[in-house]
Amino acid sequence: MNEFDCIIIGSGPAGITSSIYIKRAGFKVLIISKNESSLTRTEKIENYYGFEEPINGKKLNDDGIKQAKRLGVEFLEKEVVSIKYEQDGFEVITANQSPSKRYIAKNIVIATGVNRQTPKIKGTKEYEGKGISYCAVCDAAFYRNKDVAVLGNGEYAIGEIEELLPVAKSVTMLTNGKDYIENRKINNKLKINQKRIREFRGTEKIEEVEFEDNSTQKISGVFIAQGIAGSMELARKIGARTENNHIIVNDRMETTIPNVYACGDCTGGILQISKAVYEGTVAGLEIINKLRNKEEI
Ligand SMILES: Cc1cc2nc3c(=O)[nH]c(=O)nc-3n(C[C@H](O)[C@H](O)[C@H](O)COP(=O)(O)OP(=O)(O)OC[C@H]3O[C@@H](n4cnc5c(N)ncnc54)[C@H](O)[C@@H]3O)c2cc1C
Structure with a gap:
């Protein structure tokens, strides 16, 4: 059994940023991610702070991952299919997981971006909730x-x-x-x-x-259940509220389930790197506060 202070699902700018804060505060953090960030679909980014020349999206994401790895964040390249309650925390379930390898954490961050897998089949929207x-x-x-x-x-x-x-x-x-x-x-x-x-x-x-x-x-x-489990599916599995294809969070990036956070594109609003980085920061700092307060008790 592998136990962590925090498991983050997703290695885009939101998840990576959260992991960097939590790890630098001295806590044990694992990122589980499969497939690439939306960032990798774009050749040139020129509206993100700090780059004199346009930066390639894949390079920006790869550099973020390298930065987190250098700081000691653990990575697991796997598709997450579910999140379950566990005693004192949560279990993150991955595809084809062997029973001896379990991933348990006190805090979860969903940073899985937007789900672009909604089928375009006629009737899908009309019968949502009706079959x-x-x-x-x-x-x-x-x-x-x-x-x-x-x-x-x-x-x-x-x-x-x-x-x-x-x-x-x-x-x-x-x-x-x-x-x-x-x-x-x-x-x-x-x-x-x-x-x-x-x-x-x-x-x-x-x-x-x-x-x-x-x-x-x-x-x-x-x-x-097309493609891989998206943000909405993961949130619903743990009972967190969703609305209009985004996860509902408060200004601390808390979902409606205690100790489950969401950040980045999956919370809706402006779908931009700067917003993902901001929300990843807030989620990271909130989790650090919570972990520190618990340790003092
Ligand atoms: C074509 C294009 C161009 C863009 N151009 C710009 C731009 O110029 N400027 C700008 O600011 N923004 C741009 N964006 C938006 C930007 O890419 C996103 O806002 C940003 O990447 C969101 O970060 P995120 O961490 O929330 O999600 P993402 O970067 O999408 O990362 C989500 C991560 O979660 C993983 N994941 C999802 N589901 C699972 C699962 N079930 N199990 C395991 N892993 C999972 C994914 O594989 C991915 O690694 C662009 C987006 C696109 C598509």
């Missing part, structure tokens, strides 16, 4: 003995399927035209449908999926 769900842990119980589907084809989708299989009558993985990851844990209640989806349809609630070949499949619920 379209983003969290199997939260909603699986509503689908006892019903036929449900999971939209996705990767580790995150497999995690959602594993939550649903014990309760649902059947679970279909909808890959929407993509290949899927084979998984030894999959059982015979699971079907795989690789057809491309045209639309989710129903009346008051979602009732069926229509595919591009005009075939349909009856379904009571669809769990969206």
Whole structure:
């Protein structure tokens, strides 16, 4: 078991900045991150303080990671699929995690950026809360003995399927035209449908999926799990409030769950490096205060 004062999910400017403050204050901090920051998608940045010439986004992010590593921040390159309550803290669950490797922390920072994985399939928005769900842990119980589907084809989708299989009558993985990851844990209640989806349809609630070949499949619920788990999904798993695709925080970057913080693009508002760095700083300083006050008691 690996125990930390703080685990930060995400290695963009928000997460890296938090880690630097917390580590320099003498605490044990781990960053778990998979895939690259939004920064890496841009060639030139010229509105961030301190660079006479435009700076390449990937270089800026790589330099931030090197800076944190030099200071002793620990890194784990893994996809986070869930966060759970643990005695005296939280457990961060990663994809394909072996039971002997557990990551436990007193404080969590969600710094996972914006989720750009919302599907553009007709009906998704209309049926949100009416059969379209983003969290199997939260909603699986509503689908006892019903036929449900999971939209996705990767580790995150497999995690959602594993939550649903014990309760649902059947679970279909909808890959929407993509290949899927084979998984030894999959059982015979699971079907795989690789057809491309045209639309989710129903009346008051979602009732069926229509595919591009005009075939349909009856379904009571669809769990969206494309790509990797995004900020909204992670926040919802721990019960933190979200609104309009961002995590709700107060001015100390606290979510609605004590000791769970969020910062950067995932809290909405201005999606810029300077705001991510500011919020990462606030979250870091708040966590340091909390850890120090606890130590004095
Ligand atoms: C094309 C483009 C151009 C931009 N240009 C500018 C600009 O010129 N100036 C400017 O100020 N801003 C610019 N931005 C915005 C800037 O990149 C973001 O505001 C900033 O990167 C946000 O930082 P963040 O730390 O909140 O999130 P991110 O930098 O997006 O980092 C999030 C991190 O979390 C990781 N992550 C997410 N989910 C998981 C998971 N489940 N498990 C593990 N890891 C996970 C990601 O892989 C990533 O490492 C641009 C963005 C884009 C896309």
